[in-house]
Amino acid sequence: MKTLMDSTTATAELGWTVFPWEEVSGYDENMNTIRTYQVCNVFDANQNNWVRTKYIPRRGAQRIHVEMKFSVRDCSSIPRVPGSCKETFNLYYYESDADTATKVSPPWMENPWIKVDTIAADESFSQVDLGGRVMKINTEVRSFGPVSRNGFYLAFQDYGGCMSLIAVRVFYRKCPRAIRNGAIFQETLSGAESTSLVAARGVCVPNAEEVDVPIKLYCNGDGEWMVPIGRCMCKAGHEAVENDLCVLSPNVVHNSVKNNIKKAL
CATH class of the missing domain: 2.60.120.260 (Galactose-binding domain-like)
Incomplete structure (x- = not known):
């Protein structure tokens, strides 16, 4: 609001x-x-x-x-x-x-x-x-x-x-910036009617990519996000953590550290 x-x-x-x-x-x-x-x-x-x-x-x-x-x-x-x-x-x-x-x-x-x-x-x-x-x-x-x-x-x-x-x-009313289903949605104004649904395209968080269909959310007349479509999945070697973010998986980090040690020796 x-x-x-x-x-x-x-x-x-x-x-x-x-x-x-x-x-x-x-x-x-x-x-x-x-x-x-x-x-x-x-x-x-x-x-x-x-x-x-x-x-x-x-x-x-x-x-x-x-x-x-x-x-x-x-x-x-x-x-x-x-x-x-x-x-x-x-x-x-x-x-x-x-x-x-x-x-x-x-x-x-x-x-x-x-x-x-x-x-x-x-x-x-x-x-x-x-x-x-x-x-x-x-x-x-x-x-x-x-x-x-x-x-x-x-x-x-x-x-x-x-x-x-x-x-x-x-x-x-407006829908606030949000991260949902692995994607970032920017602040979006509600529509002209109380029943309007305004489509917003999401952008995958870093180290993630879209799967199946383009990811969307809809902003309703009360300024609330609803009707999620699609999602972004973490790329290979990464895993989802809190807030739908993608980080390097522990195994990848461990192997990277081992390789760096070997090179130093």
Whole structure:
């Protein structure tokens, strides 16, 4: 897993573009100070409030994962709240080859923005919880792809809720460099879909050679290696040791030492 953006690491204002959320200092579940965005225009109907992240380079990733931590006010706990009150919000993304967004472009609407999902809270809070300083933080993860431009923006749309967007982490998955079945496989990015399998060719470790079929592994959508095909075997005079490496066998080393002694005599 490789992080592209993490709002909790900011040491100053995040400076995301708002329409018209508010950036404030808040706390995470461990009571660490972080920068958050909040909105609570529940008494006015037909809300359309957006907040947009800064430009996020994708660094070759084809599928993007977004982890969101947020809290939502229980509509039933707000006195005289109208029926338009919501306990959900929408997640969108917009691809771009460069950081060209302005305060009004891309426009605050679906199309050109692409909707990922409507995000609902498992737990909402009430005024009683606030008085007791009890925080009910929800964590949801969504993914989207394929992405092909140099980067993208994320946007969060409130349409009538009372909520705080506490933390946003953006990441992609990859399979790490590994040695399997006598071959070395380099770090490989996961595919564009959650079900994608990306084939990676292995290179035999020193003193080994392929047998039967070309050796492969597949990187799945969770960044895990699977479905090994083929293997590399140690060359004559070598044997496999820990970590699939090939070293000179003891007999070869012994005979080499004996020959060197004979030559010295």
